[in-house]
Amino acid sequence: MTVTLKDLAKACGVSVGTVSRALNDKNEVSAETSEKIKQLAQSLGYVPNRAGRALSAQKNLSCIGILLPSINSPFFDDMKRGIDEAHREFKDLGLDVALVEEEGWDVDAHLVAIDKLVQRGCKAFALCTVADERIKQKINELSAEGYPVLLLNNNIPGTQGVCFVGPDYFKSGQIAAGMLDKCTQGKRLELLIVMGLKVHNGHKQRVEGFLAELTRRKVDFQVVASVEGHDNDIITQQATMQAFYEHPEINTVYMATGSGVSGLGAAIIANREQKRFVIACDEIYTTRELVKGDIIDFVICQETKMQGYQCIKKLHECLVKPRGSVVGDYICDNLIKIRPHFE
Amino acid sequence: MTVTLKDLAKACGVSVGTVSRALNDKNEVSAETSEKIKQLAQSLGYVPNRAGRALSAQKNLSCIGILLPSINSPFFDDMKRGIDEAHREFKDLGLDVALVEEEGWDVDAHLVAIDKLVQRGCKAFALCTVADERIKQKINELSAEGYPVLLLNNNIPGTQGVCFVGPDYFKSGQIAAGMLDKCTQGKRLELLIVMGLKVHNGHKQRVEGFLAELTRRKVDFQVVASVEGHDNDIITQQATMQAFYEHPEINTVYMATGSGVSGLGAAIIANREQKRFVIACDEIYTTRELVKGDIIDFVICQETKMQGYQCIKKLHECLVKPRGSVVGDYICDNLIKIRPHFE
């Protein structure tokens, strides 16, 4: 049979209350007994029972706070679906979820949003935000106070005691390059690269991975133009059309961001007489339609829904597990999708 | 606050015991009260609390029985990892798992294995087996007795009251064809198709999807040869080499099964002077190595680990939910993987 608190209590000659307190680092227990109990728990292979804990926690259930820059951004739809699903699943395990949505990546707005979550009494945080100094500081503060903080989708180097749930952007770029190499064997590539937001590390890393892999594979290529779409449809369309106009030799397009893809689509369609190979990133409704219409050749997707699901699962783990135990990153897969995927 | 049994009891003017019995269809409660209680539960949006139920069930926890033809088949390694993970996660929710492994797809052996699981007292079943009449009958028997039966990886049409966890094989073939079309634009394809086992529906469906999609896309192709590898490395190698010998014009290979891929690899390497485009299925160690070595161009994978995880999650749902509620299929994704995925 599995080891319970009661077993430990009996074995140690103390009460269950004391064992519980020792294992949860409540500071009302003597260092000596605490040590003895922990050692015993270790050697007997004690694993806390989630059901018991959940039931007990039911009275004052703990809340996870999530920040998403998801307003007017269909990219986050699937992620929210994943969050909802996990929310439903973990509710009866004593967990609640508070979601705050922002429009875009404004640092001040994000700081306010985080404070809002704190004020709501959240006990753990999943943040999809940017690598800004003040944000970093806020994260480290929360972390120092003992709150688990998880970075969602966009990693922020230089932050403490957190884990990351999101894709490997560099590899995403490498995979795009690998596909291109397979599909255009030998042909010289005249490239247009469409970048997204400057504040988003991932978009940059994708381009780096993309170029690194093209180079490593000795693909014959040249970056003819590189434009910034600012994750905006109109800007993306204009910038792309101008690039096509100035550099009609462009025969390949790599778009390193998911947002603004409608603009890309419009630009390609307007220049349809010239056949170009087009790679996009991330799966939203528009992208699917463009792939189905053979405007985009393939998409490198991230498992967005899974990210939403996992960030809750991970934080639940943090809250349930004994304090200080490591919770690893969840690096999701880069999925290549082509037309049959969407039909 | 969430609705509990106690709330329902109070609202109905009966005891919690009666409510519990009514909701779980124990036949010791009058049809009348039962109906009333169920209606109220519905309208109040009662959702049973997993933690409470799990804790209560802890005394006599229910066991899930799994049958896998996994002996000497690395394809199932990841699936077993997924099963282990889910097993660990659901243990403290009152669930146990019994795994019976077989070598290959022998009907008699599988029937014996299923009986073994029944004798062990399993309350739900996940079966990776074949579409044989006796097997179907056995499944329908179990189902009729009220046991949830889930078909894992290989669906069996004509079975009752079950759900399926596995890939869309037809689409897998379509995707292979789509990729081929993208990568070999315009070139005429002289095809070798390597089939797997006759008893496995999936392999057949892959080939069907593959040919259907090539045709739909008006790809210029011809199936020069089609061999059976019987999921065996030696046979696959010999058959492939002979096909290469008899039809040196073969410039494309589609292997619709995961097992026997070492044999395919050996055959390709032995004929390396002729460049051929090679598509394989399913991800095992050997496949990864062959992709890294540029012997295989890309692989269409199924989410094997996820299948292992989900079959337990689904069956847990079946056991926990009120009897008769529908549990949908889990159709996993077809993942295209190329070299950067494995590096």
Next chain:
DNA sequence: TTGAAAGCGCTAACAT
């Protein structure tokens, strides 16, 4: 600093 005990939601055994 520790022990004792209540209670979280649910099921099953026992009592009526």
Next chain:
DNA sequence: ATGTTAGCGCTTTCAA
């Protein structure tokens, strides 16, 4: 057919 109650593993008050 229905009510009552013990107990699953855990946390957290309340006493000591």
